[in-house]
Amino acid sequence: MPAHRSLVTGANRGLGLEFCRQLLARGERVVAACRQPGRAHALNQLAGDHPGRLHLLPLDVADAKSRAALVAELPLVCDGLDLLVNNAGVLHSGERFGAVPAANLDDSLHTNATGPFLLxxxxxxxxxxxxxxxxLSSRWGSIAELEAFRTPSYAISKAAQNMASALLAHGLRERGIVxxxxxxxxxxxEMGGAGAPLSATQAVASLLQVIDAATLADSGRFLDHDGQSLPW
Incomplete structure (x- = not known):
């Protein structure tokens, strides 16, 4: 059964923005969270096209005060959630062995793993x-599929996020939450580049099919956009 009330993080561009577009097209109510809603021009235009069904709230998922403010404000615009899309993420490109900055690891872990878990x-x-x-995870977070030294701050944080997903699945299972x-x-x-084979429209349409079809038996799984299991 499709969700009726959704919250999407990192909603100002890319996959987050496309999630908002497609959820609204299905007739749902959406709360779109991003760091600077005032500068999110495409998102504000979308809100104008769907009056009363798209609400914008500020969120820096890596910041404790920002997360707390969102949790406090959400009941003012939404009476509950049927779908939470933890999409906000960061990728520090160009990292080389021997010169990976500690700041990259800290930022990536806070934004990609601990932030979404705490939110x-x-x-x-x-x-x-x-x-x-x-x-929203990545194959780069799969330890089993690792073939080379690449973008460790991203890979480490996505592997940590995968564990966070598995833990949340256990913590929320008794309420039937997947x-x-x-x-x-x-x-x-912007993260994937123009040469990528999938459009955001195609990717989100596929992901929504996987989300819609998922049952409690799937909770805690690592799935590809076509619904196939991925190795941890």
């Missing part, structure tokens, strides 16, 4: 029983 934990009381939590770690594939976004 999900804080939002748990607002999640409806039977709701779904979709954590938690998924999802690989969107290589997508034409």
């Amino acid at each position: 999900s934990q804080a939002l748990a009381p607002l999640l409806a029983d039977g709701a779904k939590v979709a954590n 938690v998924l770690a999802l690989n969107p594939g290589w997508v034409q976004t």
Whole structure:
């Protein structure tokens, strides 16, 4: 059953923006969170096209005060959540062995792993029983598939996020809440680049099919955008 009330983080561009577009097209109510809503021009235009169904809230997922403010403000615009899409993320490119900055690791872990985990934990009381939590992961977080030294701050943080997804699945299971770690594939976004094979439209349409079809038996799984299991 499709969600009716959704929260999407990192909603100002790329996959987050496309999630908002497609959820609104299905007739749903969406809360879009990003660091600077006032500068999110495409998101504000989308809000104008869907009056009363798209609300913008500020969120820096890596910041404790920002997460707390979102949790406090959410009930003012939404009476609960059927879907939480933890999409906000960061990728520090160009890292080389022997010269990986500690700041990159700290930022990546806070933004990609601990931030989404703590946000999900804080939002748990607002999640409806039977709701779904979709954590946007990456094949680069798969230890089993690792073939080379590449972007360690991203890879380490996504592997940590995968564990966070598995833990959340256990923590929320008794309420029937499904938690998924999802690989969107290589997508034409600012992060993925113009040469990627998938458009954001295609990737999000596929991901929503996987989310819609998921049952409690799938909770805690690491799935590709086509619904196939990925190795940890």
